[in-house]
Amino acid sequence: MRTATAVPIITAHEVGIHFPVAGGRTLRAVDGVSLEVHRGETFGVIGESGSGKTTLGRALVCLERPAAGRVLHDGDDPYRLSAAALRRHRRDFQVVFQDPNAALDPRMTILRSVREPLDVAGELPRAERTRLALEMIERVGLNPEFADRYPHELSGGQKQRVCIARVLTLRPALIVCDEAVAALDVSIQADILNLLADLQREFGLTYVFITHNLGVVAHISDRIAVMYLGKIVELAATELIEARPLHPYTRALLSAEPVALPSHMRSHQRIVLHGELPSPVSPPSGCRFRTRCPMAVTRCMQDVPAWREVEPEHFCACHFAEDVGDAIVPQRPGGTP
Amino acid sequence: MTDALLDVRDLSIHFRSGAREVQVTRKVSFTIAPGEVVGLVGESGCGKTVTGLALMGLLPRGRSRVTGNIFLGGEDFAAMSPRQMRRVRGRRISMIFQEPMSALDPVFTIGEQISETLRAHRDVSVGEARARAIEALTQVGIPEPELRYDAYPHQLSGGMRQRAMIAIALVCEPQLLIADEPTTALDVTVQAQIVEVLGGLCARLGMAMLFITHDLGLVAETCSRLVTMYAGEVVEEGHIDDVLVRPRHPYSSGLLRSLPALAQRKATLPAIPGRVPTVAEMPAGCRFRPRCAHARSVCEDPQSLVDSGNGHVRCCRQEELVLPGALRGEVAA
Ligand SMILES: Nc1ncnc2c1ncn2[C@@H]1O[C@H](COP(=O)(O)OP(=O)(O)OP(=O)(O)O)[C@@H](O)[C@H]1O
Ligand SMILES: Nc1ncnc2c1ncn2[C@@H]1O[C@H](COP(=O)(O)OP(=O)(O)OP(=O)(O)O)[C@@H](O)[C@H]1O
Ligand code: SF4
Ligand code: SF4
Ligand SMILES: [Mg+2]
Numbered sequence A: 001m002r003t004a005t006a007v008p009i010i011t012a013h014e015v016g017i018h019f020p021v022a023g024g025r026t027l028r029a030v031d032g033v034s035l036e037v038h039r040g041e042t043f044g045v046i047g048e049s050g051s052g053k054t055t056l057g058r059a060l061v062c063l064e065r066p067a068a069g070r071v072l073h074d075g076d077d078p079y080r081l082s083a084a085a086l087r088r089h090r091r092d093f094q095v096v097f098q099d100p101n102a103a104l105d106p107r108m109t110i111l112r113s114v115r116e117p118l119d120v121a122g123e124l125p126r127a128e129r130t131r132l133a134l135e136m137i138e139r140v141g142l143n144p145e146f147a148d149r150y151p152h153e154l155s156g157g158q159k160q161r162v163c164i165a166r167v168l169t170l171r172p173a174l175i176v177c178d179e180a181v182a183a184l185d186v187s188i189q190a191d192i193l194n195l196l197a198d199l200q201r202e203f204g205l206t207y208v209f210i211t212h213n214l215g216v217v218a219h220i221s222d223r224i225a226v227m228y229l230g231k232i233v234e235l236a237a238t239e240l241i242e243a244r245p246l247h248p249y250t251r252a253l254l255s256a257e258p259v260a261l262p263s264h265m266r267s268h269q270r271i272v273l274h275g276e277l278p279s280p281v282s283p284p285s286g287c288r289f290r291t292r293c294p295m296a297v298t299r300c301m302q303d304v305p306a307w308r309e310v311e312p313e314h315f316c317a318c319h320f321a322e323d324v325g326d327a328i329v330p331q332r333p334g335g336t337p
Numbered sequence B: 001m002t003d004a005l006l007d008v009r010d011l012s013i014h015f016r017s018g019a020r021e022v023q024v025t026r027k028v029s030f031t032i033a034p035g036e037v038v039g040l041v042g043e044s045g046c047g048k049t050v051t052g053l054a055l056m057g058l059l060p061r062g063r064s065r066v067t068g069n070i071f072l073g074g075e076d077f078a079a080m081s082p083r084q085m086r087r088v089r090g091r092r093i094s095m096i097f098q099e100p101m102s103a104l105d106p107v108f109t110i111g112e113q114i115s116e117t118l119r120a121h122r123d124v125s126v127g128e129a130r131a132r133a134i135e136a137l138t139q140v141g142i143p144e145p146e147l148r149y150d151a152y153p154h155q156l157s158g159g160m161r162q163r164a165m166i167a168i169a170l171v172c173e174p175q176l177l178i179a180d181e182p183t184t185a186l187d188v189t190v191q192a193q194i195v196e197v198l199g200g201l202c203a204r205l206g207m208a209m210l211f212i213t214h215d216l217g218l219v220a221e222t223c224s225r226l227v228t229m230y231a232g233e234v235v236e237e238g239h240i241d242d243v244l245v246r247p248r249h250p251y252s253s254g255l256l257r258s259l260p261a262l263a264q265r266k267a268t269l270p271a272i273p274g275r276v277p278t279v280a281e282m283p284a285g286c287r288f289r290p291r292c293a294h295a296r297s298v299c300e301d302p303q304s305l306v307d308s309g310n311g312h313v314r315c316c317r318q319e320e321l322v323l324p325g326a327l328r329g330e331v332a333a
């Protein structure tokens, strides 16, 4: 377990990432996000589609430079490093991208793609690099026969595993996994999650795990951050989020998760959100969730809810977090006992 | 079956690479009735996407060979020329692709791509096409659709691209929709909304849907029947509630047991041991045999898909085995 004095591997302080959009307006994809990720932990990120998870993940590993705020690695600002030092530093902070095609060169064989990061590093003899790459291809459950194939000859899940193998060969300190297991069937998904957990135990790896799959995120994360429209709205240990969600959006997420049960055994307590999906270009005044929040009142239109520690180590931004916490939580069947 | 909208019979797909030909699916058969939603699950790489692409006539012509029949409304699509296929594709049958970024054209805005699809198949004016495109974007839950009409794919988040793809696939109101992992990049609240839109079209227009996914929870909530594939073959087909409670094929049972939602947190997940055989390693009898805990010498004989009363199963021990389903620990009555 971590000590209070340990410097977090990642510190984000009031990070903002902005994109210009049509009409000279600005889209704040990430808007004032602060968080700490500790060495050896798995930090889960869930949230609405388009809420800025991918953009935040990219910023955490210096692939996107914040327009506001700072990202620190082990307490230091990586942008202060010389270009060459930053390149070397980046090897320790890797991403498995949401779209496997973005990371794979269609003209390279699978073996070359997986070996490429090692080739670029250029520290090991070629035969050793090939051996390491082949070993990793096997560890992600692909037959070595795939080594000579090209990306277009692979299924979606096979490509995703190639991307995971590619990142793992570098033995980085931290990996941002952006929907890294989404395209895998549950058995291979279980294999990969077990592999990631083994590597974490073996090498003290840190993961930032972005996913829409609540079962997956709850299974592997120590803490979970919930994002909505560019902001983190709730952050706490996994058990707390599952047992006592304090934000209405988190509650809706937990209740809407589809469960693999026959129709007569499913609970009917699903919270269905109505109302318009807001745009990050012109977020609603006051609380950003208010257009879809079943608990919204007039105050939510005027006052921005403060980010506060509602309960020990349980942070949330909602005026009525205490009331939400006390409401009965729809139970996930088979969830964490 | 005469009441089926889609009737796939003995569909086998082969790929050529150099002088070699590799068979990736073997004699896949299933049917879908009008308005019905059928789930297709199976291990990664078992042939779900290529089956969908074959129905669409989109497999690379020179490098693949397809045998079998694909009847849609009585017509055999497998026998159609590429020109005939182009006419029905997008109009009678359409597909939501697994990887939106490779299916969307990076140089056109998503709005243009939706209205162009519509204008290619329906006789509508430019203005009307634009209005219908914006309506389609609204329907799939894209905020500020007028603004997003002019957005290029790279300016959208993963989930928005996926929704843009869905809008393209739906704008012509096809008879059959093949949805390949349509909601993997969406949070569950938006996913619920999309599933409702798709379900609404099935009910209202009698659109039939082949729902390819790894999310067994989603299958449970959206589909009435489930087809499970393993190593290129259909191994089980049945009513969704039956399969969830009492899977009859050991592979289906293994899938249900691997669900992280059913395991204790941080515990090692019960994955199915071993790996899918490559074509060269394919066992002669049951293809699941090297990984099956219930294998006996009888399993060395080739297995055929047998009627099990309320579905079909490819396993000679189906009658004697009682396999765990989604209700871990509890005895499925
Ligand atoms: N290059 C860009 N130009 C303009 N807007 C962008 C760009 N990249 C992202 N955005 C916008 O920023 C917002 C956040 O996008 P992001 O991809 O981070 O979301 P996300 O939470 O990962 O969503 P998803 O779950 O759908 O992948 C979206 O509104 C998106 O349209
Ligand atoms: N163009 C191709 N040439 C050669 N082999 C191919 C080609 N396309 C696909 N394959 C192979 O065919 C098999 C089936 O692929 P398919 O994409 O249908 O899998 P899938 O069931 O959709 O998997 P996933 O769940 O990972 O998307 C895979 O083993 C894949 O490697
Ligand atoms: S502040 Fe108001 S609108 Fe926002 S989440 Fe809380 S109750 Fe809902
Ligand atoms: S036929 Fe035999 S090996 Fe194959 S699934 Fe059934 S029990 Fe297992
Ligand atoms: Mg994303």
Ligand SMILES: [Mg+2]
Binding pocket: A155, A156, A157, B048, B049, B050, B098, B180
């Ligand atoms: Mg696929």
